[in-house]
Amino acid sequence: MKYDVIVIGSGPGGYIAAVRASQLGKKAAIIEKYATLGGTCLNVGCIPSKALLDSSHHYYDAVKHFEEHGILVDKPKIDFPKMVERKAKVVEQTTGGIKYLMDKNKIDVYEGLGSFVDATHVKVTKNDGTDETIEGTDIIIATGSKPSTLPFITLDKERIITSTEALKLPEIPKHLLVIGGGVIGLELGSVYKRLGADVSVIEYMDKIVPGMDTDVSKELQKVLKKQGVKFFTSHGVSSVERKGDEVTVKATNKKGVEVEFKGDYCLVSVGRRAYTDGLGLENVGIKVNERGQVEINDHLQTNVSNIYAIGDVVKGAMLAHKAEEEGVVAAEIIAGQKPHIDYNLIPGIVYTWPEVAAVGKTEQDLKDAGVEYKAGKFSMRALGRSRASGDIDGFVKVLADKNTDEVLGVHIVGARAADLIMEAAVAMEYRASAEDLARICHGHPTYSEAVKEAAKSAWDGMPLNA
Incomplete structure (x- = not known):
C-alpha cells in the first residue's frame, strides 16, 4: 500500500499529525506497536495521572476542607480499586476517541512495530510475527519517549518503579520514596500523599522543578511541605536496593554525609529518554544526537529530507502539547504550507x-x-x-x-x-x-x-x- 504520509507512533504528536495531513488532502497511515492508540500521554501519562490527581483531590478535600465549608460527613473511605478502575475507564474513553478520529479522517491504522526499510518504505512487524511493508512519500517519526533511570538502579517494576507502574499500583504505599523532584515525581507523589502515604522526595538539584522560576520552586515546595510531603534537595542518590517489601535508598547530601531512606515503594522519576528502539534509523542513515534524540532542522526534517520527526523523540520540552504543535507543523509543511511554532x-x-x-x-x-x-x-x-x-x-x-x-x-x-x-x-x-x-x-x-x-x-x- 502506498501513502502520501506515514506516521510512526500514535501519541499526541503522531495522531494529530495524521489528522492534519488527512485534513489537507493527504492519504495517511499511522503505525502503533501497542493495542491502543494515544501513546504514553493517553495510556500511561497525562490522562491517567490527571484522573488519579482529580480523584485524590476530591478525597483530600473531603477529609481536610469540607468541614470548614459547613459540610459534615463521616470520615471518607478510599476504595482504591474503584479509583483505579475509574482511571482505566477515562483512558479507555480517551483512546477510543482517537480511534474514532482515525476512522472519521479515513486514516489507516497498522498495529505493530514500524521500522525503516529505506527512506520511503516502512516494515510493520505484527504481534503474531508476520510483517507487512508499506510505502510513504513522506514519513513522520513520532515514537515518543520512555522513562529514564540511573545506571545503578534495577527497576523491578514492582517495588522499584517508574511512572508507568505508579499509575497502576495494587495498593496505596505506606511510604513512597520519590527520586527526582520534577513534574512527574511531584504529581504522582501528590496523588499518594493525599491518599495517606508518607512521601519523601529526593532531588539532586538544590530546588524542585529546577527548570522553573526560582520563586515558583520555593512557593511550590513550601505549599507541598505544608501538605506533608518531605523534601531532601541537594541529595545525590548512590544506591537503591530492595529486600522483600522494603526499598532502601542511599544518598549523599551537600555536606558529604550519607543519608538512608526506607520505604515500601520507590518511584524513579529522573526524566525520560527518546525512544527509537527497533526503528531502524541506521537503515536510512538518520542522525541522532548524543542524547539519542533524532536530529532535525527548523522545518522538523531529519537529514533525510522526506523524513520528519516530532515530539519527545526530538530536542525540546517533553510535553504533549509541544508534540501536538509539531505534528500540525510537520503535516502543514508536507502539504506545502508555511506554518510557524514559537517554542518560547x-x-x-x-x-x-x-x-x-x-x-x-x-x-x-x-x-x-x-x-x-x-x-x-x-x-x-x-x-x-x-x-x-x-x-x-x-x-x-x-x-x-x-x-x-x-x-x-x-x-x-x-x-x-x-x-x-x-x-x-x-x-x-x-x-x-x-x-x-x-x-x-x-x-x-x-x-x-x-x-x-x-x-x-x-x-x-x-x-x-x-
Whole structure:
C-alpha cells in the first residue's frame, strides 16, 4: 500500500499529525506497536495521572476542607480499586476517541512495530510475527519517549518503579520514596500523599522543578511541605536496593554525609529518554544526537529530507502539547504550507494543587541574557475569589522588559494556573505590554484578576488590591 504520509507512533504528536495531513488532502497511515492508540500521554501519562490527581483531590478535600465549608460527613473511605478502575475507564474513553478520529479522517491504522526499510518504505512487524511493508512519500517519526533511570538502579517494576507502574499500583504505599523532584515525581507523589502515604522526595538539584522560576520552586515546595510531603534537595542518590517489601535508598547530601531512606515503594522519576528502539534509523542513515534524540532542522526534517520527526523523540520540552504543535507543523509543511511554532511560548504546567504554570522567560533566563527587566507579583491570598474557594496559596508573577514594557514571562502558582497561563501565552503571542494586560477588564471575582494585578505591578508598581 502506498501513502502520501506515514506516521510512526500514535501519541499526541503522531495522531494529530495524521489528522492534519488527512485534513489537507493527504492519504495517511499511522503505525502503533501497542493495542491502543494515544501513546504514553493517553495510556500511561497525562490522562491517567490527571484522573488519579482529580480523584485524590476530591478525597483530600473531603477529609481536610469540607468541614470548614459547613459540610459534615463521616470520615471518607478510599476504595482504591474503584479509583483505579475509574482511571482505566477515562483512558479507555480517551483512546477510543482517537480511534474514532482515525476512522472519521479515513486514516489507516497498522498495529505493530514500524521500522525503516529505506527512506520511503516502512516494515510493520505484527504481534503474531508476520510483517507487512508499506510505502510513504513522506514519513513522520513520532515514537515518543520512555522513562529514564540511573545506571545503578534495577527497576523491578514492582517495588522499584517508574511512572508507568505508579499509575497502576495494587495498593496505596505506606511510604513512597520519590527520586527526582520534577513534574512527574511531584504529581504522582501528590496523588499518594493525599491518599495517606508518607512521601519523601529526593532531588539532586538544590530546588524542585529546577527548570522553573526560582520563586515558583520555593512557593511550590513550601505549599507541598505544608501538605506533608518531605523534601531532601541537594541529595545525590548512590544506591537503591530492595529486600522483600522494603526499598532502601542511599544518598549523599551537600555536606558529604550519607543519608538512608526506607520505604515500601520507590518511584524513579529522573526524566525520560527518546525512544527509537527497533526503528531502524541506521537503515536510512538518520542522525541522532548524543542524547539519542533524532536530529532535525527548523522545518522538523531529519537529514533525510522526506523524513520528519516530532515530539519527545526530538530536542525540546517533553510535553504533549509541544508534540501536538509539531505534528500540525510537520503535516502543514508536507502539504506545502508555511506554518510557524514559537517554542518560547509553549507553557509548562505542573498539575499539583495548587497548580503551577509558566510561559516565557524566568528571571534567571533574563539575568543570564543581560536583559533589563521589571517584575510584578500579586498574591492569590488577596483575591476575593481565592478567599471564597479557600485556595489562597500561590501568586502570579509577570516579567516585563524594563524599557519597552513587553511581557517576557509569566509564572503562576495557584488554583487553575493551568488554565490561567493561556491568557499570558495569548498576550505574549501578540507581544502585549504589561500595561496592555493591566488595562484589560477582568471579571470579578475570578482567579484571573491576579494576572491583571501582577501585570499592573510590573507596569507601574501599583497594584490596586495589595
